[in-house]
Amino acid sequence: MLDPQKLKADILSDMRVDLSEEFDRNFERKAFFSDKWKPRAHQYPRGSLLMVSSALRRSVRGGAETLENGVRFSSAVPYASIHNEGLTGYKMVRAHTRTIKKTGKTHNVRAHQRKFNMPQRQFIGDGPETQRIIRDAIDRNLKNFNLELTDFFRQ
Numbered sequence: 001m002l003d004p005q006k007l008k009a010d011i012l013s014d015m016r017v018d019l020s021e022e023f024d025r026n027f028e029r030k031a032f033f034s035d036k037w038k039p040r041a042h043q044y045p046r047g048s049l050l051m052v053s054s055a056l057r058r059s060v061r062g063g064a065e066t067l068e069n070g071v072r073f074s075s076a077v078p079y080a081s082i083h084n085e086g087l088t089g090y091k092m093v094r095a096h097t098r099t100i101k102k103t104g105k106t107h108n109v110r111a112h113q114r115k116f117n118m119p120q121r122q123f124i125g126d127g128p129e130t131q132r133i134i135r136d137a138i139d140r141n142l143k144n145f146n147l148e149l150t151d152f153f154r155q
Contacts, residue, residue: 089115
């Protein structure tokens with residue numbers, strides 16, 4: 001009949017679905033809702049920004065889970081957090097040999113650090129739009145619950 005646990009489960013389920021759809025649309029928008037992503041430094045012929053193989057996009061869709069008191073989004077792709085949060089730092093380059101194609105000569109490259117800068121291209125997270133989607137899911141379910149409650153008292 002009127003089960004508060006069912007109401008809670010319905011709200012969380014709707015939140016998961018609605019947020020999954022909006023986070024997925026961020027890849028199409030090339031933005032976190034209305035905050036546009038920084039464009040690539042070089043345009044490559046393969047794929048759109050953050051969607052060369054679509055592995056990142058698929059991992060976000062499959063990484064949504066409903067918890068006891070909320071919804072959690074995660075990704076099994078190791079580079080997801082770097083793109084979502086951005087990263088500036090240093091990357092270690094190991095020692096190796098390099099062959100110059102034009103001359104055919106080889107030379108040794110010593111191990112060194114290279115500066116690494118990945119701009120933030122957020123596709124998942126909290127913000128005003130996320131809060132609005134959550135409120136809408138709650139309001140929609142509460143209206144349905146109130147209709148059921150009204151029907152219950154009429155009987």
